[in-house]
Amino acid sequence: QQQVKQSPQSLIVQKGGISIINCAYENTAFDYFPWYQQFPGKGPALLIAIRPDVSEKKEGRFTISFNKSAKQFSLHIMDSQPGDSATYFCAASLADSSYKLIFGSGTRLLVRP
């Protein structure tokens, strides 16, 4: 019940295309859903996050879509660029312990020029 399932494991997109990464969770008590981006040789860095009181959050080319009833959330990268090539991790945490993130297994994104 504490797992966060992420798919796909890897993704190849052409430059300018839309990248979509999906995550699903079981614990309805989760109420903080961040996405982290990790470049090779670097640690993960917070990209964008959402709380379940909204269905969508957009920051530049990055959008989180949240479906509370389906217990799913996804990351959309519009106009994908080669510089977006990285590994993306979704995560979830409980209200009273937002520091204690449960991470998905990661999606390796490659954006071809």
Add this chain to the structure above:
Amino acid sequence: ETGVTQTPRHLVMGMTNKKSLKCEQHLGHNAMYWYKQSAKKPLELMFVYNFKEQTENNSVPSRFSPECPNSSHLFLHLHTLQPEDSALYLCASSRGTGGTNEKLFFGSGTQLSVL
């Protein structure tokens, strides 16, 4: 740079060796973390320290021994490791552990190989 520095970047050790990983944060944060990152697996939280006190130990084997002398420094002492302990060890920090939407700042990690 994230403000979290880890050394060494790479470490190769035998199963009978003793080594230590070091983490330093320059962000004025009060909480520090050790995570283990293995290929194709979720990041695993190992230890949490808040104001130098250990608040979480996620059933980590005793061959991993953390130390937090102050809020800016965190160590992970390693001894008699197994080959399956080979992984990327990430240090992170945050303002604390009591707020909502805590943002973690990660270091670049130490890539550990146990032979």
